[in-house]
Amino acid sequence: MMTTNSTIGIDIGTSSVKVALVDADDRVLAQASRALQVSRPQRGFSEQAPEDWWKAVCECMDELRERHGAQLAEAVAIGLSGQMHGATLLDEEGQVLRPCILWNDGRSAPQCEQLTRSWPRLQQVTGNLAMPGFTAPKLMWVREHEPQLFARTDKVLLPKAYVRWRLSGEFIEDMSDASGTLWLDVGKRDWSDEALAATGMNRRQMPGLVEGNAVAGRLSEGLAWRWGFKTPPLIAGGGGDNAAGAVGLGATRPGDAFVSLGTSGVLWATTAAFAPAPQLAVHAFCHALPDTWHQMGVTLSAAASLAWWAGICGRPEASLLAEIDEDTTVAPFFGPYLNGERTPHNDANVRGGFAGLAGDTSRAGMTLAILEGVAYTMRDAQQALAAAGTTLTEADIIGGGARSPLWCQLMADVLG
Numbered sequence: 001m002m003t004t005n006s007t008i009g010i011d012i013g014t015s016s017v018k019v020a021l022v023d024a025d026d027r028v029l030a031q032a033s034r035a036l037q038v039s040r041p042q043r044g045f046s047e048q049a050p051e052d053w054w055k056a057v058c059e060c061m062d063e064l065r066e067r068h069g070a071q072l073a074e075a076v077a078i079g080l081s082g083q084m085h086g087a088t089l090l091d092e093e094g095q096v097l098r099p100c101i102l103w104n105d106g107r108s109a110p111q112c113e114q115l116t117r118s119w120p121r122l123q124q125v126t127g128n129l130a131m132p133g134f135t136a137p138k139l140m141w142v143r144e145h146e147p148q149l150f151a152r153t154d155k156v157l158l159p160k161a162y163v164r165w166r167l168s169g170e171f172i173e174d175m176s177d178a179s180g181t182l183w184l185d186v187g188k189r190d191w192s193d194e195a196l197a198a199t200g201m202n203r204r205q206m207p208g209l210v211e212g213n214a215v216a217g218r219l220s221e222g223l224a225w226r227w228g229f230k231t232p233p234l235i236a237g238g239g240g241d242n243a244a245g246a247v248g249l250g251a252t253r254p255g256d257a258f259v260s261l262g263t264s265g266v267l268w269a270t271t272a273a274f275a276p277a278p279q280l281a282v283h284a285f286c287h288a289l290p291d292t293w294h295q296m297g298v299t300l301s302a303a304a305s306l307a308w309w310a311g312i313c314g315r316p317e318a319s320l321l322a323e324i325d326e327d328t329t330v331a332p333f334f335g336p337y338l339n340g341e342r343t344p345h346n347d348a349n350v351r352g353g354f355a356g357l358a359g360d361t362s363r364a365g366m367t368l369a370i371l372e373g374v375a376y377t378m379r380d381a382q383q384a385l386a387a388a389g390t391t392l393t394e395a396d397i398i399g400g401g402a403r404s405p406l407w408c409q410l411m412a413d414v415l416g
Contacts, residue, residue: 005265006075008233010057011241012082014038014048014102014263015307017056021064021072030068032293033341034058034061039099044106044348044377045096047099050088053159065227073228078167079236079347081244082160084180087138092154096258098146100159101110101138101181104264104339105149105302106348108137115140119198127186127276127284128197132340132348133300136182136199143200153205160238161207167237168217176243177210186293189286208238212247212288221251238347239288242266245290249396258393259411261401265302265374267381269295270392277388281346292366295390297343301352302374305403309370313363323364331365332356334370341377344384371407375414382415 005024011017011035020031034056039047064072082237090096090264101107112130116122122130135156143150157165158181161173176189178184183199183206185192190208210216216256217235220350224232235362239247242260251258251270260266271293276284301308310317340348354369385392394413401407 006071008072008075008078010060010078010080010082010160010163011244012053012057012080012163014083014104015242017053019060019064019075021056021068021075029071030064031061034059040100043116044340045310046102046105048086048102049099050096050159050162050340053163057108057163057166061227064399069228072137073230073234073313074230075229077234077236079244080160080164080238081241082158082163082177082258084177084240084242084306085133085135086159087135088095088140088157088159089142089149089153089163090155090157091152092302094165097149097152098142100162101141103133103139104304106132108132108141109348111137111140111144111206113187115198117197122198123195123276124280125185125192125277126182128182129279129281129344129346130182131342133342134180134182136195136201139201140199150200156201156205157207160240164217164238166221167223168256169220170217170235172210172216172236172237173207174210174212174216174239174243174288175260175286176212176242176288177238180240184286186276186284192401201242211290212237212239215291232388240285242268243285243294245258245398246294247269252287252289253293258282259395259397259399259415261302261399261407261411263302263304263307263398265299265378265381265399265401267297267378267385267392267395269385269392271295271390272400275390277384280384280388281343282384282388283343284298287299295385295388297378297384299336299343299374299377301338301382302338302377303399305334305338305352305370305374306367306401308338309367320363320367322408324368324406325364328362328364328368331369331372332358332361334366334369336370336377343381371404371410372414374401375407375410379414
């Protein structure tokens, strides 16, 4: 049966690009994905090539056209989500000037200190501390260390905004993703000229702003022909990865909450108003919906910690989890700070490790320690949100880690 009014979701993740074709009743009709690699040219650096995102999107769409062409042709809209904060620099010809500096890159810690000293109103306007993960300090680093590239920078785009531009030719970003740049006046939902000037930037270098549910472009005629659409689909404003997850879960009303166990870990709480608590390293961002905001505690290495351990052991993650049984009761302690930490420590240089190892420590015990360590970093986030006045009694759980019943139960136990 032909399904009408289907839509397409494109997610630019850190570890992969994922594309899903969804019908009018939110049933997934088809999906495709392509893995991505992260480059770490120096310790604390984390980069990706924007062309790799685009290549992956095209391959996924080509695959859907080949396998589900008739259903794909009926799609009327495209939604975008993806990793936040990444600094993608384009020159006036639209050429990418350097690899994108990612959300988990820690090189700009000195620039964060500089910005905090030079702009006293930073926390008041943006609602957040200056952290290396955010976009603005990254551009300060480029200005200091790669001045010729900085001088040629005509546009700065977040990952999904770059993909939107390749899809439609439009430079547009949604409020939720823009909140993570430190250039947005989060309460007013507009670029802050004061913030831009403090980092040597201006509005002309920023994409236009829309709400996540607004129309933000249309697929180009050439790509519509390539993928066989009857009519070029509209492209929605979309949302940063966690904001998109919130909409998918229905976390759209004040007090709604969830835990995300993706590459990073997030404890999210939807709020009715802009509710900053920067002194606790709690993020206060716009939601992807109009007139709605959220608070967020973030740990940088959630499922990434398990993926790192799987790489060390040379075994699939599922195999490591399967080794844990009722006899795996004594585990060492694991601090999952592989890429520094945000909430509540705001320390780009802190690093992780095991403690309490003994002669009888097993691999299963070390895997269990990783799951527990991530759970306790989420408890840190829970306590930070509580200190900011947001007490949560119930939360959903999403992300790749949520596929593990054991990890979900550990989260429930640790978070109460």
